[in-house]
Amino acid sequence: MWWVRRGKGGAPAGESDPGVPDVALGEARGSTPRVATDGLIAVSGLTKRYKGVVAVDDLSFVVRPGRVTGFLGPNGAGKTTTLRMILGLAVPSNGTATIGGVGYAELAEPLRRVGGLLEASAAHKGRSGRNHLRILCRSVGIPLQRADEVLELVGLTPAGRRKFKGYSLGMRQRLGIAAAMIGDPQVLILDEPANGLDPDGIRWMRDLLKALAADGRTVLVSSHLLAEMQLLADDLVIIAAGRLVASGTVESVVNSIAPTGAILVRTPDADKLSAALAGDAVVTINDAGDLYVTGVDAAAIGEAAARSGAILHQLTTQRADLEGVFLELTKTKAAIR
Amino acid sequence: MTLLDSPALAGAHRTGSTPARLVTAEIMKIRTTNTWWLFLGGVLLFTSLALTRNGARHDFDLNPQLDGLSPSDKAQALAQAAQAHTHASLDAIAGDMMTSGQFLGVLFAMIIGILVVTNEYAHQTATATFMANPRRTRVIMAKFAAAACFGALFWLASTVLDVIVTPIYLHSEQVGVALSDWGVVRSVLLNLLAFVMWAIFGLGLGTLVRSQVGSVVTGMSAYLVGIAAVAIIVQLIYTVYHHAWVESAIVIAPAVASLVMTTPGRIDIDNPPPQWAGVAVMLAYTVAFGAIGILLTRRRDVS
16 A cells, blocks of 8 residues: 555554654664654644744654654745744644654753754854854853864864855855754754755765764754755655645655556556456556556556557656655645745 | 764763853853944943043033133132032032943943844844753843843943043042042942943843844934933923923933933933932833843744
């Protein structure tokens, strides 16, 4: 069964109920000492209403440790608002968002648990990047040397003492990631971190985030770069118009629209063709009457059609493509509300 | 060792925010930009100008020009000079000189208060600040403390200049006033209070009007235009209701209140408001805007 239920509050079939921590995942990572529930982000019934606009509407999903989770949605879908609520910066109208079972504002030392990046250009223009980080260290009692460590981590050491206004967008993103890493957090929440990075920077970011997830950390990252997301993410949460449209592993979400290796067949003679296909073929028919055939190749289907006299309107081998899936999933939702 | 390992964090035993750490972080925010020392320069500049102006004014009071005056005017001028040489008057002159620079100095204190909060929104650092410390009341209290520290620093700079110049000036005027007189010391200390209060007032204003330009313009208008506006309104009412307290009500203008608080004699009207009224009005503004600052910061979404 590979359908993802679409529409209001839909959780993909076969996924565990949002809000119920899946502790077993921690063991799946083998020897990692971190406890899975420590870094589990659980969003449940989250709603944010502004005057006349419901920015986030009864949203529920979970983000698991040890994996990179891509958070996708068209412009205005409510991604940033959701992240702001998770990070305690905006108060939900309804519902809850917890990290390791606790609301952000209740965390004893939030920066030691969670690192967030919301705006890349968020530093005083006249202050050096290094001082920006040192102020963060100072406010939460982390030794100031940590600022130099994270500058090194993001490759910004040579520019550390320069003023922020001279930074390129890519350098600003790196500084934002450095700030998120200040407390060596278990959970990272990054809003569009790849924006403005050059190809080299994007690869660096991908490697870093994958390494952090492999280290057992939770990585939630929003992006518009779908091809990049397909390379980077293990799981996906897709929202549109403030509502969940799909969540699950990248494979399950992509296959929900276009099963890998399946062949799309459009024919007015579905029954005749199904009967003519050999025993290995598995045929599924969706609501629109399209056939998805797995287990045999296109040539075999063509031959079966010729044998049975079934008329073919279309015979296409599906390729898994997140972009196509994303557009399909979000196409009926008004982007700007 | 990989890049993810952190000797700094491994060696850190007692992390976590405390009020003292929050305050030092807020002070560091001001210290790591150019604004504060530019303002400090402004305070010193305006203090020098004020010392020159006040010195000239008191010089005229103490040593009136008698040449070319009619005998009756001459007699009046001499009487005024004699009045200026009484102990109380000399105390007032010394107090005035020792608080020179207050009128525009507190303006800098107010603007630094405004910047402490509006900078966070103008440069979008509020997200980082409140992610690090979601307990917002503690953050805003730390901001109040940091703004007050810089208010006090501006006072110190202004006062140091006054302390250097005033004895030299008084000596050259050949009047003997002990700067340790309680009246003088009280003025200097109340001047400190004024600088601190204006910084806190500015911070509250900054939370109310989050636009940097908007709040600076509002604050400066309230300070500079406020005097004229309140004076006109009060005088209009005073012509109808000729009660002393109506004229004294000019103290509700914040700039007048802080002048009255430190050096009551400086308001040149028939019924100057009493010093306690200046203190009360300044305190009311400070508490009101401080409360606004705390309430808005707690309730608002950070964006």
